[in-house]
Amino acid sequence: MSNANLFAALRAAFPADLDACAIECADGDALSYSWRDIERATAMLANLLLSLELPAGSRIAVQTEKSVEALMLYLAVLRAGYVYLPLNTAYQAAELEYFIANAEPAVLVCAGKHFGWASKLAFQAGCQYVFTLNEDRTGSLLDRASFMSDQHEIAAKRSDDLAAILYTSGTTGRSKGAMLSHGNLLSNARTLKDYWGWQPGDVLIHALPIFHVHGLFIASHGALLNGSKMIWFSRFEPRAVIARFAEASVFMGVPTLYVRMLAEAALTREACAPMRLFISGSAPLLIETFRDWQQRSGHTILERYGMSETLMLTSNPYEDMERVGGTVGFALPGVGVRVHNDAGELCAADEIGHIEVRGPNVFAGYWRMPEKTREEFTADGWFKTGDVGKQDARGYFHIVGRSKDLIISGGYNVYPAEIEGWLNEMPGVAESAVVGVPHPDFGEAVIAVLVARPGAAPEPAALIAALKSKIANFKVPKQVFVVKELPRNAMGKVQKNLLRDQHRGLFA
Template identity: 80%
Template sequence: MNLFSALRQAFPADLDACAIEPADGGTDGRFYSWRDLDQASARIANLLDSLALPPASRIAVQVEKSVEALLLYLGVLRAGHVFLPLNTAYQAAEIEYFIGNAEPAVMVCSGKNFTWISRLAFKAGTTHVFTLNEDRTGTLLDRAAFHADEHQPAVKSGDDLAAILYTSGTTGRSKGAMLSHGNLLSNAEVLKDYWGWQTGDVLIHALPIFHVHGLFVASHGALLNGSKMLWFSRFDPRAVIARLPEATVFMGVPTLYVRLLGEAGFNREACRHMRLFISGSAPLLIETFNEFRERSGHTILERYGMSETVMLTSNPYRPEDGERRGGTVGFALPGVSLRVRDDQGHELPAGEVGGIEVRGPNVFSGYWRMPEKTREEFTPDGWFKTGDVGKVSADGYVTIVGRSKDLIITGGYNVYPAEVEGFLNELPGVAESAVIGAPHPDFGEGVLAVVVPRPGASVDPAGLIAALKGRIAGFKVPKQVFVVAELPRNTMGKVQKNLLRERHQGAFHA
């Protein structure tokens, strides 16, 4: 079934009820009804149909968060094409790669970026470039306004491609994880039951919508339950606290919870109507977990997922299913199989640490146009190797203890050191570099770089940071750069990043 059709079937009977209320202020009471969602997505789908695109064309999107951006996603699904969301922080070199690799038929960007993005898109053979701005303007909406507000959704099977999410590779080359209609729908249906979605739930949506957490887990959850969303274009802790009494569900990354706790107004009274707080996309510190429970009276439910798999595990919602255990990501979700194996492929008993492997209806089919990489990441018996290292307790709780690929998660965003190192090593005066993550009080992990200068050259840490800011997304740019004579290496010549992490673990703490 087309994922859009499943979401549309879940709309409430009263289509004129509020579906999404912009919560940033200054909206003069404007809201989006369920009828608005249906009709606006139909106009966008009809616009795409009018372009006579090849079947299952990629529609690449790099725009600021807005309700219209969500409507674009629904319109793409409805028309049977493939949605390709791109982080708004990506710069020209990154966008050029994504366009070249995915070969989208349509590119949608912010008006402020149209000049340089359209140049890259047209050069790569993309036929159509539209603009979409967060203030409800842009050529996409201008064109869609001329189309009918009824549309018969394209017929799709569960195996048909619905979205491609790019996740940076450890070699510096980004990989496009291919997610099907079945992958996304099966996961949304499991979470609807497992997290106890109920009539009357209201979701505070304060996450970006260019990755799994905000676009799929949060949006699908509310839409599949016919639940109203209080929509924040960006996270503001005081503004969120002011709306908590009207909501029942909140989803955030650990950074957002830290910022809520930093506000004096965050207390049990503000959370009196809340049903559930969910955290993911990065490890939640046990200190944050405990302080949040004390301040709010609620125990955060932490879960674990990936771009390639959507959600894999979750702490339980219902008390009868077990406690929400801090420091863990709970149990494998219904329908998901999870195992831990050593480097020789032997399955490990409870409590022993090894590589986490998974399979299930939510697991992606592979990486876009990378068959060899896809084969590498799946075992001969069909399990996906997550690259995460962890253990499972005797009573089934999963704990993530590390990442075999040195992934850094800062503020909920993934940073792969090899990618940043590649850009650093191209800068004048740099001989080599090592990028690592260090504990950060706000972002969970902060990116820092250790750089070795070329013989006779001197490098300025601030200058290196400034140079990177114009080339890669801001969250990937090291917050600190240290200059050293040489990097620590083992007998095989491999950089010992564990020693660098130990040396700089206090870099972001006063």
């Protein structure tokens, strides 16, 4: 039986010339890494993990800044047969404490500057090992791995074996861990390789974070499975990225990155001429951005749709048909996507309903949440995305809203219930409502509207400062408003649509 380990498939796609450049760092020390470097480093890191004699299925939690070594660590976890758990670098101690308690990782890898508090949380929760990994290739992880053999036999895995857990917040309560298998990840990577027309000689500009689906899986797997070089940016810098279009062919970004590049005079048709494909996802692309990019660059952005639980499920076409702005294209080959109304019936063309999906890309369920998993699947096995949309007469899917009240700011998911939970515990706050409003740069900005307790006068700036010490900065409201009462309907439910309308022009 062939080995279904995702790393085995990625390794098999390495080019014959292992000394060719695989990753070139575009900032910092301008280093380059060969395919042989990836082979050797992942073997050494895998051997380090194996030397710890961890139980089968152990989770390896990682909260580090973006680096090539961090990508190699991810590949090494796959290679060794363990489960990768990426954590947003913006998460604060209270958030990390929850993830460690819930996932019970055997190993935590963190930035050296966070070792003091992160290791304390980890050891208190029973995590056995804590290593450090820094942006400048220092840290105890690499120190220990340097003594390991650079020969390693890839761990044998079945297609349905767990490869990664991605935490995705819910609309109520705390985050849920979406369990993704080797088969989920590999099937989606192979589908996208064909659908997006990856070609020999393609070069990817990698300017996304590597703690979520877009940067870690869609971008990295795409390049690795095609044996393509990556031009690696540890942080997105619009002018520097545009300057590298001359040496590349593929770019993937969230809408915010496209907005920022459009603000640069260097973005011209001439600068973009060498490029083959621009892909956008993780948040809705405004039709203005879609059209402005067409005009300025001469390219039409390919918008697609996915989520942590399903990876990619739809995409605008690469060729043969038109890429339509304001849509997320068609269901990918082998993936079923349907729109159901409240009665559970299939919607007619252009009728708005609930989007559901099934296919080899769809996750197995939520980590240690069997009841929640059952709730999120229909009786006939389709996953309820929680998104509201429609399929038009030509077959293109449109996302029109989010039934789970999700805010997407700068490509990052923000769930109001989580922020409201923090706010409602703060001194002087009786209740709060968090909504997203249009923002020219981030797509949506988070704002909070709250009611004070009798006799109290909570200060918005102080509340924002307090939140910044507790949660990731992208979740912190840009503005807080104190009102006498929140608008409610006859059932007593807060009417967030009225709050959104009231503050719609706040950042215009």
